[in-house]
Amino acid sequence: MPDSELASESRGESGALDFEPISRETVSSQIRAQLLRRIITGELAPGARMPSERELAEQFRVARTSVREAMQGLLSLGVVERRGNRSFVAEHLPDVVVDQPDGRKDFVAQLFETRRVLEVPIFALAAVRADDSARAQVTDLADRFHANLDISDFRRLDREFHTTVASACGNPLLIELYGKVLDRLFRSEEFDALLSDEQNRSEVRRIVSDAAAAHESIALAFATGDIEEMERCTRDHVGAVAQAMVDDLI
Amino acid sequence: MPDSELASESRGESGALDFEPISRETVSSQIRAQLLRRIITGELAPGARMPSERELAEQFRVARTSVREAMQGLLSLGVVERRGNRSFVAEHLPDVVVDQPDGRKDFVAQLFETRRVLEVPIFALAAVRADDSARAQVTDLADRFHANLDISDFRRLDREFHTTVASACGNPLLIELYGKVLDRLFRSEEFDALLSDEQNRSEVRRIVSDAAAAHESIALAFATGDIEEMERCTRDHVGAVAQAMVDDLI
DNA sequence: ACAAATGGTCTGACCGTCTGACCGTGCTAG
DNA sequence: CTAGCACGGTCAGACGGTCAGACCATTTGT
Structure with a gap:
């Protein structure tokens, strides 16, 4: 193989630039x-x-x-x-x-670990970057939580609240990933089970009212752009829900 | 739409689980x-x-x-x-x-913000949870970096290093999300441009050797399970690469 | 001048996919 | 009970993307 090129584009090594393999997913x-x-x-x-x-x-x-x-x-x-x-x-x-042996508890733990990893920094970023209309919107949303909200209304509102805060962080990629996590959470049997537990209505009621209070705190920190408070509230909130869900599973 | 389900598997919202779009890349x-x-x-x-x-x-x-x-x-x-x-x-x-309007810098910034949000906690978790074989493997991988590594080899090795560390964190969901971020990074034109800049070979060489050193530190913290050190090293490393990439774009 | 390399063109085959149709079956509302 | 309907099972025809070749005309390099 003669290397007769005199000028420019010698590739250095073997002369062949190597390409990524072509994928053929059907x-x-x-x-x-x-x-x-x-x-x-x-x-x-x-x-x-x-x-x-x-x-x-x-x-x-x-x-x-x-x-x-x-x-x-x-x-x-x-x-x-x-x-x-x-x-x-x-x-x-x-x-x-199915090679995951005792999936459920692990699954929930992983879900919330992931949520914590993403949600705390995202909410912190959002608290710093949000514009006025977003702050008003979040405050408004937080006010719509009551202790005795219908379960399905609560779910809808809960999700909307988290999505709204997150979308103020200004990073589409982060928002997309966080959306995936929320998706899995809200679709999971375990979350369903936690909120539609007929045997334990008082527990469910407590969860709902706790969440309402937590959202209130988060909204406050959000409105004032207090980043440390935001991080603390978010961490506490995620931790509390995770705890409730793990308890429910026992 | 009557909500006549009393028990188990109410899907909550519209009942339709939505799927990722099917890709048809030829x-x-x-x-x-x-x-x-x-x-x-x-x-x-x-x-x-x-x-x-x-x-x-x-x-x-x-x-x-x-x-x-x-x-x-x-x-x-x-x-x-x-x-x-x-x-x-x-x-x-x-x-x-040739020219992307302006999104490029924003895009890179978002990519690295996301990477930082995920990579720091994931690596920290991995440092705590890894088993001995994973620790050995990562140390081994870090040793394979040299300052004068071929670019395409460096890319491969770089990606493998990060993936290997991450997969020791024991949380499949986190690993999946992190994988998506790495995918976008390694597929991005901008990252390509950074490493295959023919005009600026010395700069590229500096980046490679810096990364080699950073991986060494990370591997050390990983091997000893030193979580604070791990967080510090990872944060620094991501920050440094981000900086290099933003500089390259100016 | 000649051989090799390269792009241009064509063919026949295969596979994955789409479209649209028809069938038999079992559930369910009237 | 019955008619309609939703469902899975099956089929035929078409189309586009891909592959493996072959052959030609032209340029290139010796």
């Missing part, structure tokens, strides 16, 4: 992966009914054939079962798939 | 993107000869048809020219391709 494999993840995390709970193929096709904006192919994969993995005309998540997931 | 579009990046960063310098289509096809492990399709794109963008039997990078790149 549509159905992506769908399979996404569904599998929802199943493993319990968002699609064992025994629950799967969305219909047509529905999935519409949501993914993809042909039903592709969804079916993905389903075949899950079927043969044993994580999805067909009964009659319906598809269900398998009652007992094969061990091959 | 082989040729990926090739086009990779070539374009090499051209913009100057790795493929203006006026330099392009590798032959057959050669590219072999490197990408792809049919020549796909390479040609990518080339057509670059050709019509005006960043590649055919002269006689040869392809060359255009002498003067069309402005359309």
Whole structure:
């Protein structure tokens, strides 16, 4: 191999610049992966009914054939079962798939660890960077919490509150990641279970009123741009909810 | 819409769990993107000869048809020219391709803010939770950095180092989010530009050797489980790289 | 002048995907 | 009880992206 170039662009080493490998992810494999993840995390709970193929096709904006192919994969993995005309998540997931032994408590712990890692600095940043209208909006939102709020209203409001504060931090990437965490939290069985515990209404009521108070403090720190107070309040709030959720799981 | 569920699995809101969009990146579009990046960063310098289509096809492990399709794109963008039997990078790149309006500095700032938010606590957790084999592995990895490492080797090693440390934190969700951030960083043109700046080799060399030293310190703190030191080193390291990248952009 | 390298063009095949249709079955509202 | 409907199962046809070749014309380098 003659190296006859005289000028400019010798590559130095072997002359070959190396490229990233070309990825060939197929549509159905992506769908399979996404569904599998929802199943493993319990968002699609064992025994629950799967969305219909047509529905999935519409949501993914993809042909039903592709969804079916993905389903075949899950079927043969044993994580999805067909009964009659319906598809269900398998009652007992094969061990091959599920390799997290005592998932639930760990899962909740991880969720809140992640939330703490993100939420405290994000809220702190937001407290510094928010404009006046955002501050007013958050104060307003915090005022709408009552101790005796309907559960589903509380959930909606709770989520809106956190999202609103976060979006004042001015960093779209952080907001996106934080959104993913909130998504998993609000979709998780465990969070559902915590708030819709029929046996323990008084406990639920306490959680709601505590959260209302915490949001009030956060909103205050937010309105005044007090960063240390913001960090303290947020940390306490996340810690308290995490504690309640872990207790609920025992 | 009646809320007739009494027990378990009410999904709360609209009942529809929403999925990530399915990506449909074609082989040729990926090739086009990779070539374009090499051209913009100057790795493929203006006026330099392009590798032959057959050669590219072999490197990408792809049919020549796909390479040609990518080339057509670059050709019509005006960043590649055919002269006689040869392809060359255009002498003067069309402005359309070269300049991102202004978002660049913001983008980099946001990327590193996010990285700092995640990386510092993740590395701290990892320092506490890692097992012996992970500690040994990280020490080993840090030792493989030299001041005069090949750029592409450095990138690979750099990424592996960060990924390896992070995966010792024991929280899959955190690892996943951190992975997304690293992805964006390593895929970004800006990072590419920083490390493959042909005009400024000495600066690049300084960055590489600084990073090598920083990784050494991090590995040490990691090996001994010194959490405060770990936080300090990580914060400094991220800050330094961020600074270098912002400087490069001016 | 000649051989090698390169781009241009074409072909046949394969696969993943889309579209749209039709079938049988089981659930459910009238 | 029955008709309608939602669902999974299946099929046929088309299309685009990709691959592996082959062949040609031209340029390049010796």
